[in-house]
Amino acid sequence: MIDFELTETQRAVRDFLHWVAEHEIRPVALQADEEGDVPLELLRRLKELGVTLDTLPGGGASGGDGEAPEHQRNRLAVLAAEELAWGDAAVAISLPGAGLGGPPVQLMGTPEQKERFLGIFRDPEPRWGAYALTEPEAGSDVAAIRTTCRKEGDHWVLNGTKLFITNGARASWNVVFATIDPALGRAGHRVFVVERGTPGFTVGRIMEKMGLRASETAELIFDECRVPAENLLGGEERYRQGEGFRTAMQTFDGTRPMVAAMAVGIGRAAYEYTRDRLREELTLSRPIPRYGVIAERLSWMERELHAARLLVWQAASMADQRIPNSKEASMAKAYAGTVATRVCAAAVELLGAVGLRHDRWVEKWFRDIKVFDIFEGTGQVQRLVVARRLFEPYGLRV
Numbered sequence: 577m578i579d580f581e582l583t584e585t586q587r588a589v590r591d592f593l594h595w596v597a598e599h600e601i602r603p604v605a606l607q608a609d610e611e612g613d614v615p616l617e618l619l620r621r622l623k624e625l626g627v628t629l630d631t632l633p634g635g636g637a638s639g640g641d642g643e644a645p646e647h648q649r650n651r652l653a654v655l656a657a658e659e660l661a662w663g664d665a666a667v668a669i670s671l672p673g674a675g676l677g678g679p680p681v682q683l684m685g686t687p688e689q690k691e692r693f694l695g696i697f698r699d700p701e702p703r704w705g706a707y708a709l710t711e712p713e714a715g716s717d718v719a720a721i722r723t724t725c726r727k728e729g730d731h732w733v734l735n736g737t738k739l740f741i742t743n744g745a746r747a748s749w750n751v752v753f754a755t756i757d758p759a760l761g762r763a764g765h766r767v768f769v770v771e772r773g774t775p776g777f778t779v780g781r782i783m784e785k786m787g788l789r790a791s792e793t794a795e796l797i798f799d800e801c802r803v804p805a806e807n808l809l810g811g812e813e814r815y816r817q818g819e820g821f822r823t824a825m826q827t828f829d830g831t832r833p834m835v836a837a838m839a840v841g842i843g844r845a846a847y848e849y850t851r852d853r854l855r856e857e858l859t860l861s862r863p864i865p866r867y868g869v870i871a872e873r874l875s876w877m878e879r880e881l882h883a884a885r886l887l888v889w890q891a892a893s894m895a896d897q898r899i900p901n902s903k904e905a906s907m908a909k910a911y912a913g914t915v916a917t918r919v920c921a922a923a924v925e926l927l928g929a930v931g932l933r934h935d936r937w938v939e940k941w942f943r944d945i946k947v948f949d950i951f952e953g954t955g956q957v958q959r960l961v962v963a964r965r966l967f968e969p970y971g972l973r974v
């Protein structure tokens with residue numbers, strides 16, 4: 577059963593993070609966007625406050641050892657994600673912690689690997705992990721990765737390029753997906769933890785983006801990169817049944833609701849800003865010629881975001897109850913990404929010229945939101961996942 581009432585703990589977490597978003601993150605976010613970087617002092621300060629992807633009560637995207645009881649870890653994580661993205665999504669995805677790299681280590685790692693790779697986040701200094709799957713020729717089509725790996729003695733040798741990797745340059749390690757033979761498709765995938773400083777591993781470009789400009793998006797290059805055999809996640813036995821590819825997919829089941837929650841957070845920020853500004857205008861100018869149109873648009877924004885949030889909470893609650901949720905996670909991601917994009921566009925529209933001003937929030941949210949319909953699986957791909965689940969029981973493939 578999914579209960580949509582928040583518990584006392586959940587309310588307390590949400591309220592604390594809202595405070596952090598408003599008083600710590602917002603004052604810095606516009607300048608961070610302008611400069612294309614999140615100041616390290618802010619990330620240090622947030623870590624001191626316990627706001628990292630690993631120490632959040634929900635455990636964040638890393639599935640880290642947050643203090644939340646197991647049965648509300650995901651629910652808390654989506655509440656946290658919405659509030660932090662309301663503050664600023666670029667800062668939220670730059671928070672120290674294992675990030676998207678956490679779930680594969682949790683899912684596949686041996687006890688020694690978990691301690692070795694996740695233990696570093698107990699360090700008082702900010703540290704990052706990252707998740708490197710996407711390649712120039714393999715985005716949505718994950719099975720098409722071309723980064724190769726071959727075994728040589730007690731090492732694996734990796735060759736290839738990864739693109740658009742969040743926190744990939746600052747990370748202490750990257751979870752890297754490679755293949756022993758591209759012709760094998762999913763069965764050939766292997767998953768490595770590649771530590772910074774590994775010979776043959778270099779960071780290429782830091783990519784300029786339209787939105788989430790303050791978040792670091794890196795190109796990673798592996799050129800005869802020699803990775804110790806003990807960094808193959810889970811050991812070789814784990815890969816007999818296509819486990820590498822499955823791990824990539826399972827990671828998304830946990831993280832798509834979080835990304836959807838962030839989209840709701842940005843959409844809500846744009847909606848609240850628009851509502852408050854228009855309320856001021858409407859109070860000052862009477863009669864109000866556009867009142868009916870504005871009221872209708874605002875109520876549409878609120879309604880759509882509310883619906884998206886409920887889908888997010890459902891997907892997260894199912895994960896907490898260990899109910900398979902890949903259809904619901906994809907529905908939440910597809911819906912929230914689209915709705916929040918439309919809400920941000922409506923905010924620009926309703927505010928007229930103010931909506932386009934580069935020194936104001938709405939223009940930034942309009943740029944930031946687009947990526948939420950792209951990363952962690954595009955909107956089209958989410959809709960495809962849902963369609964597949966609908967037809968599966970009838971033995972039909974979409």
Ligand SMILES: Cc1cc2nc3c(=O)[nH]c(=O)nc-3n(C[C@H](O)[C@H](O)[C@H](O)COP(=O)(O)OP(=O)(O)OC[C@H]3O[C@@H](n4cnc5c(N)ncnc54)[C@H](O)[C@@H]3O)c2cc1C
Pocket residue numbers: 676706707708709710714715716717739740741742743785788793947950951952953954955956957960
């Ligand atoms: C800011 C940012 C951060 C990112 N962070 C990471 C990260 O940390 N780690 C990582 O590995 N990757 C990351 N990515 C990459 C991201 O996951 C990919 O961009 C995404 O999976 C889409 O892949 P693509 O860009 O190659 O687009 P493509 O797969 O080439 O898609 C192009 C278009 O074709 C559509 N399309 C593709 N296949 C189908 C299909 N079967 N049916 C219908 N339509 C289809 C897509 O929906 C899209 O509209 C990040 C990307 C961005 C922009």
